[in-house]
Amino acid sequence: MKRILIIGATSAIATACARRWAAHEATFFLVGRNAEKLGQVADDLAARGATVYTHVLDLNHFDQHAATLDACYAALGQVDVALVAHGTLPDQKACEQDAQLAVQEFTNNGLSVIALLTDLANRMEARRSGCIAVISSVAGDRGRPSNYLYGAAKGAVTDFCSGLRGRLFKAGVQVLTIKPGFVDTPMTQGLPLPGLLLATPDKVAKDIVHAVEKRRDTLYTPWFWRLIMLIIIHIPGLIFKRLGL
Amino acid sequence: MSDNLYSWGRYPPHPQTAIPCHWRADIRQALADRVSRHGTLLPFGNGRSYGDSCLAASDQVLYMRPLDRFIAANWETGLIRAEAGVTLDEVLAVAIPKGWFLPVTPGTRFITLGGALANDVHGKNHHIKGTFGRHVPRFGLVRSDRDPLVCSTTENPEFYAATIGGLGLTGIIDWVELQLAPIRSSLIDATNVRFGSLDEFFAISAELDPSHEFTVSWIDCLARGKSAGRGIYMAGNHAEEGPLAYEDNAKLNVPFTPPFSAINQLSLRLFNNTYYRAHRAGRHNSRIGYEPFFYPLDRILNWNRIYGPRGFQQYQCAIPDANAAAATKALLDAIAAAHSGSFLAVLKRFGDVASPGLLSFPLPGATLALDFPQRGKITANLFARLDAIVREAGGRQYPAKDAHMSGADFRGAYPAFEQMITLSDPVISSRFWRRVTT
Known part of the structure; x- marks a missing residue:
């Protein structure tokens, strides 16, 4: 029986992961902003046979992270997998005109993750087991003009996790950085994404569950994004700045 | 998000714009939005209705599939x-x-x-x-x-x-x-019986239906003369022992729509003959998974695409018991004479368990279902002949499969439609409903 903490539990990718874990008996501690949606996700997992606890929290309230994690450990006793999946998709153009909005979006997608992981990492390190799986993004591999605010926040998360991985490795704790490409979710609804590259949340979830099982460090999902990003990060800066990607 | 949804038959070819519904609360918002804009919409599930009953009069559908909890x-x-x-x-x-x-x-x-x-x-x-x-x-x-x-x-x-x-x-x-x-088990104890005529079908059905929960028959709709009405009767019950296993077998896919229909006179005759002969004469028992028993076509994802860009129509009707044998024979004769027909021709006897719905399709009798490539006038002429036989026999067509039935036929066969008009929601309408009520 796996004991699983999910932050941002109403996100489509998190839900799809949870359903896969629920198929093999699991206890969940779900954290999300919206109580009604969180309740609907919890009901779904409970009907599938899981034991579910919920906790309403806006992750931007850093001062409440410790109390949330206390409640989680009180409910689960131990955390085998912590999936950090919360986030928003900023409007890049708006962020270019509004510093406050830019900082807010950076907080949503970057700082809140770093704040949470700082506390969580210490608890996992002390217990010397488990997995911290963090949904970053291919967008964090190299800043592009079309969404560099999101990219910068995810890049910070990726780098933070890289360092954390090296530290927690000694304690036997896995840190998995997940880099999805384009996923067909409510978050990306309305974006003109290329259909051929668009993956379903369940396909991404299947890869995530597998990567947790295999104790991987970094996951590109679907797999071909590893190749795409390999090319993108090697394009010389002189050319890259002219591509307008 | 794919926003070009079609019905399963891809005919009539009206692409639907999807308004996705991710949370239950989204529904009220979508309806309120229609009210304020004096528009209409239609809920759309997974797009398996064949004709235009799943197409909105406004071509804007509330896409319900994301509501999957x-x-x-x-x-x-x-x-x-x-x-x-x-x-x-x-x-x-x-x-x-x-x-x-x-x-x-x-x-x-x-x-x-x-x-x-x-x-x-x-x-x-x-x-x-x-x-x-x-x-x-x-x-x-x-x-x-x-x-x-x-x-x-x-x-x-x-x-x-x-x-x-x-x-x-x-x-x-x-x-x-x-x-x-x-x-007790997800397996099915299945029995296949090959029959040479419609009379034989009705005799086997009367004998075996009561002792088998699941029964259906495949009919060779191209066979004429001596072989007319031949087919395979398939019956089954849930097995009493065996594993409880969800089956999701490796699937084939039709990844794109070919420029023309792969279903033609030659491929149909070949398939029907081969399929009939693949079953030995007499009765044969086997224990098989529920998936091949209930869902043989689900193994080929997007199989509807093989009919090409013009799509296809399914013709499904129900005929009351008293006229079932004669009308079924007349329908099959008309189809064979038109040199048209499908590899998926299905015949089954409905029971007399009453349905709770006002507009439910089944009635005590026989139901026949066939797919036809969409061929304009040729299809329309054949369907007109079939409609006349069904009307004469006191039967009716199935709205979920339909893209052609006349308003008069619908209103004659589903007299409760008047109650439906008063109970339907003011901001919901479908192309089917507009077609059969006006």
Whole structure:
């Protein structure tokens, strides 16, 4: 029986992961902003046979992270997998005109993750087991003009996790950085994404569950994004700045 | 997000713009939005209705498939409650390991609970269990003109009856309660019987239907003369022992629509002959998985594309018992004479279990279903001949499969349509409904 903490539990990718874990008996501690949606996700997992606890929290309230994690450990006793999946998709153009909005979006997608992981990492390190799986993004591999605010926040998360991985490795704790490409979710609804590259949340979830099982460090999902990003990060800066990607 | 949805037959070819519904709260918002814009929409599940009953009059549909959560489940009693966009396949994945199966299932598991209820679908066990709606004690209905309703035989009974088989017109079904059927194994004890004529079919059906929960027949609709009416009768029961295993076998896919239909005179004759001869004469028993038994076509994803860009129509009718044999023979003769027909011609006897829905399709008698490549006038002429036979025999067509029936035929065969007009939601309308009521 796996004991699983999910932050941002109403996100489509998190839900799809949870359903896969629920198929093999699991206890969940779900954290999300919206109580009604969180309740609907919890009901779904409970009907599938899981034991579910919920906790309403806006992750931007850093001062409440410790109390949330206390409640989680009180409910689960131990955390085998912590999936950090919360986030928003900023409007890049708006962020270019509004510093406050830019900082807010950076907080949503970057700082809140770093704040949470700082506390969580210490608890996992002390217990010397488990997995911290963090949904970053291919967008964090190299800043592009079309969404560099999101990219910068995810890049910070990726780098933070890289360092954390090296530290927690000694304690036997896995840190998995997940880099999805384009996923067909409510978050990306309305974006003109290329259909051929668009993956379903369940396909991404299947890869995530597998990567947790295999104790991987970094996951590109679907797999071909590893190749795409390999090319993108090697394009010389002189050319890259002219591509307008 | 794919926003070009089509009906399963891809005819009539009206692409639908999807308004995705991710949370139950989105429904009220979408309806309120229509009210304020004086527009209409139609709920759309997984797009397995063949004709235009799933196409909105406005070509804007409330896409319900993302609403795919379970709400509650009692695995002691098998009573589940789930959002309307959950598919039968998703129910099977969760329910089978716990010893439960769908009480009624059509020939595809890729339909939503909301769609199953709105079309009051039937399956191979109609003669024992009746329609899908009989196993839905309660459901939720969200309307544009009042607060959300819970519907059952005792709560809002008029909306309960009108919504079962109500083609999505009475409101948006947001959740469905379903009483599952207990099973000991997910395997099926199947019996195949080859028959040489329609008379033989009706004799075998009378003999074996009572002792088999699931029965259906495949008919060689191209055979003429001595071989006319030949086919395979397939019966089955849930096995008493064996594994409880969800089956999701490797699938074939038709990845794109070929520029022309792969279904023609030659390929059909070849298939029908081969399929008939692949079954040995006499009776044969086997124990097989539920997937090949119930869902042989689901193995080929997007099989509807083989009909090419013009699409296809399914013709499904029900004929009352008294005229079943004669009318079925007349229908098959007309189809064979037109040198048209399908590799999927299905014949089954419905039972007399009454359906709770106002506009439910099944009636005590026989039902025949065939697919025809869409060929303009040729198809229209054939369908006109078939319609005349069905009308004469006191039968009716199935709205979920339909893209052609006349308003007069619909209103004659479904006299409860007048009640439906008063109970339908003011901001919901379909191309089918507009066609048959005006």
